[in-house]
Amino acid sequence: SVNPDLASERQTASFSVEKLTALLDGGAEQTRIRRAVVEAIESDPVFSRENQYFQTQNERYEAAVRKAVHLQKKMHEMGWTENGPEYKYIYRALSGDVAFLLHRVFMRSISVLGSDKQIAKWIPPATQHQLIGSYAQTELGHGTYLQGLETTAVFDIATQEFILNTPKISAMKWWPGDMGRSATHTVVFAQLYIHGKCYGIHPFIVQIRSLQDHSLCPGVTAGDIGPKMNFEHIDNGYLMLKNVRIPRDNMLSKFCEVRPDGTYVRQGSQKINYFTMTTVRISLISDEVLTPLMKACTIAIRYSAVRRQSKLKPGEQEAKILDYQTQQEKLLPQLAAAYAFHFINDYLQKLFDRGYREIQRKNFDMLPELHALSSGFKAVITHHCTAAVEICLRACGGHGYSLLSGLPSLYTKILASCIYEGENTILLLQTARFLIKCFMAASTGQPVPPSVTYLAAVKPEKCPAKKKSDFLNPDIYTEAYQHVAVRLISSTAAKLQDLVQSGVKKYDAWNQCTVQLVQAAKAHCHYITVKNFAETVEKLETKAGIQRIMKHLCDLFALHGIFSNTGAFLHDGYVSAAQMDMVTASYLDLLAVIRKDAVPLVDAFDFTDKSLNSALGSYDGQVYQRLYEWAQKSPTNKMSPAYERYLKPLLHNTLSKL
């Protein structure tokens, strides 16, 4: 039975939840396929996550391996293939709780970086899991800056082998997934040396464990890096190599080859390869970032509709916490952000698909823009969504702090997305470099890529809004965002130029501007997100109330961004103080409007109870019953030796006399 406090929220939905779900999925047919995958996974007990919050790191790892192995069977049984329409829903249905994800990266890196001969040799046994691969790039002392990697691969002409070494402790490979305990092979990135000359970083296939008994190969030291904030199910590993010899054929040689005589040959264009790396940042947004935020919103908003606390009006029953303005102000902007980022993700996916087609046609013009967009949006979306999940967690008070709420796990996992695949600050500075370059080009009349043409356009000096409802006009707020982005980019470009002209070295000048460059890059991405949301709403069909509620969310997202960054808009007087008060008033009004549809808006994300795995967020809202039932299963409710050993002697005063 559904908690009446939750049921009543659904009776008054102003739109069709099912239609909105279909919109998010990209059509009703996609919804059908997704649900079928979820049903198949969730009805299979091997994939259960029921006891997840009670398990140790070892238990989580073992379960992930079991699931990965079982998944092979399941896919065969269900007729799912890597190219089929179901494939993209599998990982999400498993909530990522599965091993061998790096095995896929291992295979992809061979497919992308390997010669045809290498692909023919390695891909078939890898596909059949006759070996398990990993991907060993990051070292203890080196992450984002790949040129700094210290592992060496020296070519030995005499034996036609590469000799791999970890010259010092900071060169130890550290973090690669599946490597701590599972992998038999890995792609190692190392500095290539031929005749004492360094040719830079290259990828090598190295076997690390026996295929017979899984013991470490000679010269190999490897293991698990130990406990982390999350990802307990993954055996992130370390790897040291001491005079490990591999055949010359094991250097992945699509782009660079070492001939038997030691000649080093470059071949082909690596541009498509760079593009592949770039797309990884976009591809992670959906499953690793948006899904967790949507789950967190679902949990926190459903809970806020059943949790009652204090009285809003004297004499009445205690109020739902969702009725408090402060609670709305915590949660509803996060809900709006989930939609905003869903739509910008759609936009980026389409843009990258187009980019891929262009690049296949050997047209590389879009590459700089795509690189800048993928860097900036990876950083902005992971940062924003991580903060949003934390807000959802805190907004649930004490119960949010229990692992049983599901929120701590969502938070500790999404947090990692700010670090992996490029640390966010470094990525934003890459976007900023592109923006400064484009700004300089635009200001001298040169052509610039489509996403930055706005840098060249002439804009009004002042926001034209006259009353608070004007701030519900997308043109008004989109232009305000655009104005701020232009101002931050142009003023930082000017500061850079001033510094250099005053004699500061270019690299010093750059460093002295980085705090402001980061702000400029964020403003650029924020502007594009708002613009895209507004344009998306414009194109929606007006039926079933969808466009109306999406318009409200778009307004909320935009106005929340202004309300939270008032200084950026007030700075040069583009928005006046009186206008800012209108923004605040419009923003606070919107909270009360969207609050009415808050539960239907999270229902539309269409998560099953099993996928949420939350005592607070289930569809029926029976929060307290579930917390109690789940807590009873905790291993902490088993007998503890602490009683006989410590408590009994203490209470019976039989400890050696104090």
Added chain:
Amino acid sequence: SVNPDLASERQTASFSVEKLTALLDGGAEQTRIRRAVVEAIESDPVFSRENQYFQTQNERYEAAVRKAVHLQKKMHEMGWTENGPEYKYIYRALSGDVAFLLHRVFMRSISVLGSDKQIAKWIPPATQHQLIGSYAQTELGHGTYLQGLETTAVFDIATQEFILNTPKISAMKWWPGDMGRSATHTVVFAQLYIHGKCYGIHPFIVQIRSLQDHSLCPGVTAGDIGPKMNFEHIDNGYLMLKNVRIPRDNMLSKFCEVRPDGTYVRQGSQKINYFTMTTVRISLISDEVLTPLMKACTIAIRYSAVRRQSKLKPGEQEAKILDYQTQQEKLLPQLAAAYAFHFINDYLQKLFDRGYREIQRKNFDMLPELHALSSGFKAVITHHCTAAVEICLRACGGHGYSLLSGLPSLYTKILASCIYEGENTILLLQTARFLIKCFMAASTGQPVPPSVTYLAAVKPEKCPAKKKSDFLNPDIYTEAYQHVAVRLISSTAAKLQDLVQSGVKKYDAWNQCTVQLVQAAKAHCHYITVKNFAETVEKLETKAGIQRIMKHLCDLFALHGIFSNTGAFLHDGYVSAAQMDMVTASYLDLLAVIRKDAVPLVDAFDFTDKSLNSALGSYDGQVYQRLYEWAQKSPTNKMSPAYERYLKPLLHNTLSKL
């Protein structure tokens, strides 16, 4: 041997680290006592935290009980007493990793709420640990709003007993520490009923487990609430009561008594009791909030001085990440905040000591102000420090994400401080209520408490700064903070009045202003923190470079606050755009200045390696060696059954054919 990259940071300290440590401790003698306590605790293997990051919740609980029992011996052995000068350092030296903390709350509540007879009966056996107490207030369905608690205590005249019940699941006690597995007794807060009439919430001593065999008493259901984001060592528990009868004497009756005939009698003033609750919020700041932030700063700043990444100047060695402006902008404001909050904590402690003396003299005039300050500062400091620890964690990249860095545990623990002892938003609204009241009083010329007299003073309309160095003048920035606080309080008061005058009900008007009321309360606390920091610096002795570096930190704290909230200062033109650019320039300049002393500034916090328990933060900076050594001890580097069960059949292709 100390990592040379860290050693060089210490050679150029501009001040005496030892002198600063003594200043933080409140004198060299205090430093001596603290170090002696730390030495005694850390040299005792029972108190070791060495394997903490590898332990399960059960293992953590058992260790905490073992330590709590051992601590009794240790205190006796060392001659430490509850009133001695060493006492306050013990908990900190244990990093809070010890059981029976609620036993102290149990005893304190009896001391404060019990009659002399009850104190005489319960305190001696509790002191000797012949029983273990807990404190059962929070329920599944009720936290901060105490009037809403649902547990009932019905007086039965016939037997002269109270009959305690948990009428429904939301009334179950939930969260009390030490209750899940350890406690034999607890203080239960329940609605008192006599002859069918409810007299509100009262405290009752209830035995929940047998003193003989620790089995649950008849009618009692209790256990552990399961896994949490941290506090694995504490057995937070649940408790259901079914017709549990306790003698009439078990109602704590200093302030209210039920006579044998069922007459209900109030006696004495509860004001000193309210004051005790208020002081708890202040007392937690030091150990639960400031110490974790200081540890996080120590770890992140030392790591940033030894971690090298990318090149700042072409041709040079990779740069220390602490040399990047963006890294400085992440970490140094958190360091400044640690000092700012240390000094405001000193201020609050002194104020509350004075308040205590006044209240003992039956002068309750200070109570409203102290309540407002304790609520506001608890919320502002816990919020700020939690965010700061998270920034430190992220600033260490991947290694910050490893539990071995110590940062995840610091973060997941400090996060709870935003929720316990009053949820932060609710506390800020209590401060806001006080501020609005005082503002109304001040504007009609009535007297107001000292901390809010500024609301009545006449201030300049515009910031008088002319050049960027003017923003290093504490009068300039303190007045700017004051101006913003007054503006936010007065404008929200005006909005409230307008709403009420336009016919909106008072409680609705309040709810519609809460987002802005929260901002106003924060601005008030921020202003007082800046003012207090500036005044503290003013009074420091000028020797040994201490005042100079503290002045820089004070400036940084103040300017960072403006830089991060530009809109609040720009809104009414108090600070102009040109002045804001000066703030930014001064702020960024300061980063480079303080960076030079960053490592000595964290060294002054004087944490031992054992107390930091971090592979990244040790005094010698041997980061990579320690990560590797610690990882090898992880249980994930033991044999796993996953190989024989799943990996081997997969690799050997002996799984039932796909």
